Amino acid sequence: MKFKTWIAATAGALAITLGGSAAAAFPDQPLRFVVGFPPGGSTDIVARVLAEGLSRELGQPVVVENKAGAGGTIGASTVAHAKPDGYTIFLGTVATNVINPLLRKELNFDPIKGFTMIGEVGFYTNLVLVNADSKYRDLGALIADAKQRQLSYSSPGAGTSPHMTGEYFKILTGSKMQHIPFSGSGPALTALMGSHVDLGFDNLPAALSLVQAGKVRALAITSTTRIKELPDVPTAEELGVKNMSVDAWVSVMGPAGIPADRLSVLSSALLKALAQPDIVRKLEDKAITIKATRPEELQDYVESETRKWRGVIETAGIKPE
Structure with missing residues (x-):
C-alpha cells in the first residue's frame, strides 16, 4: 500500500509539474496580428516585416490580418474585444489609439484602458x-x-x-x-x-x-530635420511653416488583461525582433526610425500623445462626430 501510495503521489506531482510546464509553454499556436488599415499602407508594411521577426522569436507563425475601416478603429475594436490570451495582437498607431478616439463621440472600446501595451516599434x-x-x-x-x-x-x-x-x-x-x-x-x-x-x-x-x-x-x-531617403526634400519648417513637426508612431498592443507572464514573453520577443539585423534593415529601408520600448514606456507615451493631439484638435475646431 505504501508503494502504491508513493506511486500515486509521484504521479500526481508529475502531473502537476507537466501541467505547469504546459501552461507556461506560450505560445504553442499561431498568433493573429491585426492591422487596422488595408494592405499596402504604412502600417501594413511595418506589420509584415515585424511579423517575420516576431515569428522567429516566438517560434510560431504570426499572421497579419487586415481589418480596415473607420480610421483603423474597426481593427482596434476587434482586438480590444478579443480574448486576452496573448494570441491576438494589434499594430496600434497614433491614429487608432489617439486621434480617432478624440474625433468620435462613441467608441465601443477604451483606446488606452482597453489595451495591454506591449511596446513601441518606431515612427516615420x-x-x-x-x-x-x-x-x-x-x-x-x-x-x-x-x-x-x-x-x-x-x-x-x-x-x-x-x-x-x-x-x-x-x-x-x-x-x-x-x-x-x-x-x-x-x-x-x-x-x-x-x-x-x-x-x-x-x-x-x-x-x-x-x-x-x-x-x-x-x-x-513634416519632420524637424531632413531625412536620408529624400535628402533634397526640405522640411516644412525650413520653408517657413513654423512648428510644423509631426511624426507618426506605431506600436504593438493586445487586449487588456493579458497575463503578466505572457506579456513578458511578447515584450521580450518584440525587443529582440527589433534588434535582428535584417528586420532593422527592412524597416529602415521603408524609412522607419526604430524606437523599441517596454510596456510601461508605451503606456506613458500614449497618454502624453493623447494630451498633445487633444490640444491640436481643439485648436483646429474639429468637433467629434
Whole structure:
C-alpha cells in the first residue's frame, strides 16, 4: 500500500509539474496580428516585416490580418474585444489609439484602458505631396494659392496621422483646404496620381517608392530635420511653416488583461525582433526610425500623445462626430 501510495503521489506531482510546464509553454499556436488599415499602407508594411521577426522569436507563425475601416478603429475594436490570451495582437498607431478616439463621440472600446501595451516599434514622417505634373513646383506656391481658393487634399482616412497633419498644416498656413479621405494609402495615392485632388498628405513608407519613381512629388516633409531617403526634400519648417513637426508612431498592443507572464514573453520577443539585423534593415529601408520600448514606456507615451493631439484638435475646431 505504501508503494502504491508513493506511486500515486509521484504521479500526481508529475502531473502537476507537466501541467505547469504546459501552461507556461506560450505560445504553442499561431498568433493573429491585426492591422487596422488595408494592405499596402504604412502600417501594413511595418506589420509584415515585424511579423517575420516576431515569428522567429516566438517560434510560431504570426499572421497579419487586415481589418480596415473607420480610421483603423474597426481593427482596434476587434482586438480590444478579443480574448486576452496573448494570441491576438494589434499594430496600434497614433491614429487608432489617439486621434480617432478624440474625433468620435462613441467608441465601443477604451483606446488606452482597453489595451495591454506591449511596446513601441518606431515612427516615420509624413509628406506634403502633389501630382508629378502639378503646377505647384514648391510649397510656397501651393500655400499662396490655397490662401486664395479652396484646394482639396487626400489622406489615407479620417483620423489618420496624415489627415491631422493636413489639418495642422491648414491652421499654421491659413490655407483653405477640403479634406478628401480614402480607405488607405493605396487609394489616396492613386487619386493623387490621377489628379483627382490638388495635393495629398501621406506617410513616408507608403509614398516613398512613388516619390523615388517620379510618379508624385514631395514638396516638404513634416519632420524637424531632413531625412536620408529624400535628402533634397526640405522640411516644412525650413520653408517657413513654423512648428510644423509631426511624426507618426506605431506600436504593438493586445487586449487588456493579458497575463503578466505572457506579456513578458511578447515584450521580450518584440525587443529582440527589433534588434535582428535584417528586420532593422527592412524597416529602415521603408524609412522607419526604430524606437523599441517596454510596456510601461508605451503606456506613458500614449497618454502624453493623447494630451498633445487633444490640444491640436481643439485648436483646429474639429468637433467629434
